[in-house]
Amino acid sequence: MSSLLRRFAAIPDARWNFLTMGTDIAFFNLGLSISSPYTILPLFAHHLTSENWIIALIPAVRTLGIYGPPLLVAGLVERRPRVKPMMLRMTLFERLPFLLLGIGAMLLVRQPVVLLALFFLMIFLQAAGGGLTFPEWLDLVARAIPARMRGRFLGGWSSAGNVMGVVGAALATAIVVALPWPWNFALCFGLSFVAVAISFVLLAISREPARPAVYAAPPAVGPLLVRVRAWLADRWQVVRTDAFFQPFLVVNAISGLAGLGNGLLAVAALHRAHMNDAAVGLEASVLIAASTVGGFLWGWLGDHQGHRWVLVWGSACGAVAMALELFADNALLVTLAFLLFGLGTAALQLAQLSFVVEFGTPERRPTYIGITFLLYTPCAAVGPILGGIIADHWGYRPAFLLAALIGGVATLAYALWVRDPRPHPVPGTQVAISAEE
Numbered sequence: 001m002s003s004l005l006r007r008f009a010a011i012p013d014a015r016w017n018f019l020t021m022g023t024d025i026a027f028f029n030l031g032l033s034i035s036s037p038y039t040i041l042p043l044f045a046h047h048l049t050s051e052n053w054i055i056a057l058i059p060a061v062r063t064l065g066i067y068g069p070p071l072l073v074a075g076l077v078e079r080r081p082r083v084k085p086m087m088l089r090m091t092l093f094e095r096l097p098f099l100l101l102g103i104g105a106m107l108l109v110r111q112p113v114v115l116l117a118l119f120f121l122m123i124f125l126q127a128a129g130g131g132l133t134f135p136e137w138l139d140l141v142a143r144a145i146p147a148r149m150r151g152r153f154l155g156g157w158s159s160a161g162n163v164m165g166v167v168g169a170a171l172a173t174a175i176v177v178a179l180p181w182p183w184n185f186a187l188c189f190g191l192s193f194v195a196v197a198i199s200f201v202l203l204a205i206s207r208e209p210a211r212p213a214v215y216a217a218p219p220a221v222g223p224l225l226v227r228v229r230a231w232l233a234d235r236w237q238v239v240r241t242d243a244f245f246q247p248f249l250v251v252n253a254i255s256g257l258a259g260l261g262n263g264l265l266a267v268a269a270l271h272r273a274h275m276n277d278a279a280v281g282l283e284a285s286v287l288i289a290a291s292t293v294g295g296f297l298w299g300w301l302g303d304h305q306g307h308r309w310v311l312v313w314g315s316a317c318g319a320v321a322m323a324l325e326l327f328a329d330n331a332l333l334v335t336l337a338f339l340l341f342g343l344g345t346a347a348l349q350l351a352q353l354s355f356v357v358e359f360g361t362p363e364r365r366p367t368y369i370g371i372t373f374l375l376y377t378p379c380a381a382v383g384p385i386l387g388g389i390i391a392d393h394w395g396y397r398p399a400f401l402l403a404a405l406i407g408g409v410a411t412l413a414y415a416l417w418v419r420d421p422r423p424h425p426v427p428g429t430q431v432a433i434s435a436e437e
Contacts, residue, residue, distance in 0.1 A: 013207040017144040022157035024202040029161025031195035034168040035098065035188050037062060039284040041123065042266045043176070043277055044105075044185045048116040056263040056388025060381045061120055063256070065127025067377040070135045071235070071370030077135045078366050084208040087136035091203065093129025095196040097122040102189035105182040115182075134373070135366040142357045142365060143209045148303060150354050151310075155299020158350065162292035168195070169288050173281035211363070238360065238367055244421040245359050245368070249375050251418050255315055255348065255410040256380030260387035261322045261403035265341065268325060268396045269334045279331065283338045290342025298347045306420040307355040314347020315414055319407030325400040358421050 035041060037058060045055045073090075077083050101122040108115040145153045171191070176184045239245060269275045269283065294314075302310045321340035328334045352372075360368045383403075390399040 013209065014144065014146070017206050018153065020202050020206040021141065021144065022153060022160070024199045024206070025154070025157040026161035026164060027195050027199035027202065029158055030164040030168050031098065031192040031199065033162065033165025033284070033288050034172045034195065035192040036169060036172070036284045036287070037123075038262070038287060039169075039266050039281055040172055040176070040185070040188055042263065043280065045116065045119060046267065046270075047181055047185075048112045048119070052264070052267060052391045053385065053388035054116075055267055056384045056391070057120065058123065059259065059263040059384040061124045062127040063259075063377060063380040063384075065124045065129075066131045066134070067373035067380065069128055069131035071367070071374040073132055074135050074366035074370035075231070077139060078363060081211050082208055083136040083139060083211075084206070087133055087140065088200075088204055090132040090136070091129060091200065094126050094133060095129070095193065095200055097126035097129070098189050098193035098196060102186045102193065105186040105189065109182045131373075135369050138353060138357060138369055139211075139365050140206075140208055141353075142362070143211065144206070147358075150357070151299040151302035151307060151350065153299070154353055155295040155297075155302070155346075155350050157295075158346070159292040159295030159299075162288045162295060165288040166285050166292070169281070169284040173278060173284065176281050177278045235367065235371055238364065239371060242359060244419050247413075247417045247419070248355070248359075249372065251410060251413040252352070252372060252376050253379045254406065254413060255311075256376045256378075257383045258315070258318060258322075258403055258407035258410050259380055260383035260390075260406070261325065261400045262341075262387075263384040264387055264391055264396060264399060265325070265338065268328070268391075268400075272329050272396055273331055273334045275331060275334065283334065286335050286338045287342040287345075290339045291346040294343040294346030295350065297343075298350050302351060302354055307351040307358070308414065308418055308420045310347045310351035311355065311418070312411060312414045314344045314351060315407055315411040317341070317344030317347065319344075319404050319411055322400045322404035322407055326397050326404070 041058050042055050045058060049055065073086075076086070080086065101119065104115060104118045104122070108118060141150065141154070168191070172188045175187050178184070179187065239249065266280050266283070269280050270277075298310045298314065301313075317340045321337045321344060324333055324337040324340065328337050356369055356372045357365055387399040387403065390402065
């Protein structure tokens with residue numbers, strides 16, 4: 001422990017960043033918990049349409065927004081000795097949509113088609129703002145927090161946000177029940193905006209450590225097509241030469257496809273378990289509580305045993321949750337499914353952040369992040385749409401069965417095929433990694 005504290009103290013402003021960047025995570029998670037993409041957002045859309053495939057677009061649209069843009073901005077991040085100014089500009093796009101959606105819910109209540117279109121536009125912009133911010137933010141975390149504490153930093157502060165989010169979810173449920181449509185959802189969106197605005201201030205006062213090395217990319221010359229080919233060739237070279245990175249990319253994509261049942265949990269509880277809006281809203285508290293416990297558990301496990309095992313256990317929890325949904329025709333089984341789903345989601349979200357930064361050299365880290373999530377995006381976006389189509393045509397059980405089977409495949413592949421790069425860094429990374437640790 002003393003050795004770990006010495007490493008922590010050796011990084012300039014580490015304690016300040018641990019506090020400010022950590023509370024940023026907590027308040028941002030609070031905002032997301034109040035307008036939960038797994039309960040509140042589907043319920044809002046359910047008031048505007050009865051089509052399952054449209055409601056299932058919510059996680060698909062969010063996935064496209066979050067995981068599509070990072071590779072587009074990775075090159076810009078790699079060439080900057082400081083990324084915080086760029087990050088603060090980009091992150092406005094993931095915070096303002098909550099405010100705009102709350103206003104739209106009040107003004108467009110008599111135009112449900114227009115409101116539904118605005119709803120999807122706002123959740124896409126909110127997610128895309130996160131995707132544009134993600135490489136800068138994760139690169140900043142990797143430089144500001146020692147490697148041996150990243151799991152506990154990300155997991156612990158996410159869990160702290162979830163503790164706050166339990167209260168937020170309960171408040172959101174009370175608001176949904178007590179106020180008439182659409183004022184109940186408009187207030188939820190407004191409170192989410194307040195929480196993410198506070199998190200913005202906390203992020204703004206963090207202190208960025210200088211990057212030890214900036215990637216000197218070859219100058220872009222020639223026609224646009226030539227430059228695009230050079231850009232693609234550079235990314236392909238990263239994938240082709242890193243034997244540890246390749247299997248992770250494949251299995252991560254399979255894991256994304258396993259999320260085809262994620263957008264159906266809330267509406268399946270309404271229709272199959274005959275729960276009302278208030279009861280489904282309370283499941284958000286179960287989800288947040290499970291994510292809270294999972295954050296501490298998975299953060300500790302990742303720091304001590306490696307984040308690959310967090311991916312294994314998280315994928316297994318998600319697969320079992322989908323399997324339980326095959327029989328979830330009562331509140332008890334629904335709650336147990338949400339509990340396991342929360343544990344699994346916390347594990348996968350944490351490990352995908354902490355695992356990917358261990359590949360490659362620090363100066364190429366943004367490209368590794370961008371490649372990972374660009375290849376994850378198609379499967380993770382198509383999965384929920386496929387799940388919604390299956391649910392509309394054949395019912396919820398076939399959708400959950402397919403999700404459970406794919407999740408089981410991902411679990412085995414994470415355990416048997418993916419290797420942890422931390423004990424065996426790729427050539428040229430040993431000195432940089434040791435310095436960060």
